[in-house]
Amino acid sequence: MEFRPTEQQQQLKAMIHEFAKGVLRPISLEADRAHRLPDEFLLKLGMMARAFPGGSASGLTASAEAPRDPKKPSQQHRTTLIASEEMAWGDASIILSIPGPGLGGPPVRFMGTPEQKQKYFGVFQQPGLHFGAYGLTEPGAGSDVAAIRTTCRKDGQHWILDGRKCFITNGARADWVVVFATMDRSLGRAGHRAFVVEKGTPGFSVGKIEEKMGLRASETAELVFEECRVHESCLLGGEEYYRGTEGFMGAMKTFDATRPVVGVLAVGIARAAHETMRDFVKQNYMLSRPIPRYGALVDKIADGARLLEASRLLCWRAGWMADEGIPNAKEASMAKAYAAKAAMKVASDAMEVMGAHGLEQSHFVEKWYRDLKVFDIFEGTAQIQRIVIARRILKDQPNW
Numbered sequence: 376m377e378f379r380p381t382e383q384q385q386q387l388k389a390m391i392h393e394f395a396k397g398v399l400r401p402i403s404l405e406a407d408r409a410h411r412l413p414d415e416f417l418l419k420l421g422m423m424a425r426a427f428p429g430g431s432a433s434g435l436t437a438s439a440e441a442p443r444d445p446k447k448p449s450q451q452h453r454t455t456l457i458a459s460e461e462m463a464w465g466d467a468s469i470i471l472s473i474p475g476p477g478l479g480g481p482p483v484r485f486m487g488t489p490e491q492k493q494k495y496f497g498v499f500q501q502p503g504l505h506f507g508a509y510g511l512t513e514p515g516a517g518s519d520v521a522a523i524r525t526t527c528r529k530d531g532q533h534w535i536l537d538g539r540k541c542f543i544t545n546g547a548r549a550d551w552v553v554v555f556a557t558m559d560r561s562l563g564r565a566g567h568r569a570f571v572v573e574k575g576t577p578g579f580s581v582g583k584i585e586e587k588m589g590l591r592a593s594e595t596a597e598l599v600f601e602e603c604r605v606h607e608s609c610l611l612g613g614e615e616y617y618r619g620t621e622g623f624m625g626a627m628k629t630f631d632a633t634r635p636v637v638g639v640l641a642v643g644i645a646r647a648a649h650e651t652m653r654d655f656v657k658q659n660y661m662l663s664r665p666i667p668r669y670g671a672l673v674d675k676i677a678d679g680a681r682l683l684e685a686s687r688l689l690c691w692r693a694g695w696m697a698d699e700g701i702p703n704a705k706e707a708s709m710a711k712a713y714a715a716k717a718a719m720k721v722a723s724d725a726m727e728v729m730g731a732h733g734l735e736q737s738h739f740v741e742k743w744y745r746d747l748k749v750f751d752i753f754e755g756t757a758q759i760q761r762i763v764i765a766r767r768i769l770k771d772q773p774n775w
C-alpha cells in the first residue's frame with residue numbers, strides 16, 4: 376500500500392495550506408462573530424477554488440465528475456480529502472460557503488441524466504455567486520433517512536411537494552436544492568424520490584436562518600414546500616430510474632462519498648487545535664523537568680497525534696476505495712464516526728491544557744471546539760454510523 380501522496384497532491388497540499396494560512400485564518404474570527412462572509416470575499420473564494428485541480432478546493436463543492444482514464448487509477452477522492460483537511464485547518468465554515476453545488480453536487484452527479492447534469496452544473500459557469508444545496512434533513516428525520524415526511528405526488532406533467540427541510544447548508548441562497556421526498560410512507564424506501572427545485576419555484580420558500588453554536592459563518596436555513604409544483608423533468612434520473620429503492624440509495628451513495636470528507640474536515644480543525652496546544656506547551660513549559668504534570672502534558676500531545684493519524688488513515692482508506700470503485704459504506708461510516716469523536720477529544724484536550732488562554736474568544740481554540748461538535752451529528756450521527764457498520768459486519772461483508 377502506498378501512503379505517500381503523489382507529487383501533484385503534495386504541491387496542492389502546500390498551495391492550499393498557504394491559502395488557508397494567508398486568506399482563511401485572517402478572516403476566520405471576524406466571520407464567526409458576524410455570522411456571515413462578505414459577498415466580495417465569496418466571489419474571490421469561488422474564483423480561487425475553480426483554480427484548484429478538479430474545479431474546487433473541496434469535495435463538498437465538486438461539480439461534474441472529471442473524465443476518467445480507465446488505464447489510470449482515479450485519485451479524485453484522495454485529492455479531495457487532502458485538500459479538504461488543509462482548508463479546514465484554515466476554517467471549516469468557510470469551506471461550506473464556497474460557491475458551487477455543495478452537497479447537492481453528488482446526487483446530481485450520481486443520479487442525474489446527462490441533460491440534468493448539463494443544466495444544473497452549468498449554473499456555476501455563469502458570473503456571480505451561485506450555490507447548490509442538499510435538502511434531506513427534516514425536524515423529525517435526519518440520520519434516519521427512511522423516516523422523511525416531505526411528500527410528493529404526481530399531477531399530470533408535474534409533481535407537487537409538501538413538507539419542511541431544516542439545517543440546510545446554503546439553503547437560503549441556493550440557485551437549486553436537491554430535495555428528497557416520499558410518494559407514500561407505507562412504501563418505505565421504495566417510495567423515495569429526489570427532485571431538483573430551483574429558487575423562485577411557486578410554493579418554495581425559505582423559513583428561518585439558524586443561529587448555531589459553531590460553523591457560524593456558514594448559512595444554515597429552513598426550507599418550506601407548500602403545494603410546490605415542479606415539472607417532471609426535475610425528477611433526478613427520470614421516472615425510469617426509480618425501479619426499486621433507487622431514491623433512497625441515491626441519498627446513501629451521496630453519504631458514502633461525503634462522510635470521509637466530513638471526517639477529514641474534523642481532522643483538519645483538530646490538527647489546528649493540536650498544533651496550537653503543542654506550541655503553547657513548548658513556549659510555557661520545560662518538559663525535561665521531572666514534574667508529574669508535565670508527564671500528563673506529554674501524554675496529551677502524543678495521544679492527540681495518534682488519534683489524528685488514525686482518523687486521517689481511516690478517511691484515506693475510504694477515499695481510496697471510492698477511487699477504486701469498491702463499495703465503501705462501512706469504511707465511510709468508520710471514518711466519519713471515529714474522526715469526529717477523536718477530533719473532539721483533541722480539541723477538548725487543547726482547551727484543558729491551555730486553560731484560560733484556550734477559552735479566550737480572541738484565540739482560535741474556543742472557536743474550533745465549538746465548530747467540531749456538529750461533526751458528530753451531521754451527515755449521520757455517531758449512533759447511525761454504528762448501525763451502518765454493524766449491519767455490514769453482521770452480513771459478513773469483507774474488509775476489502
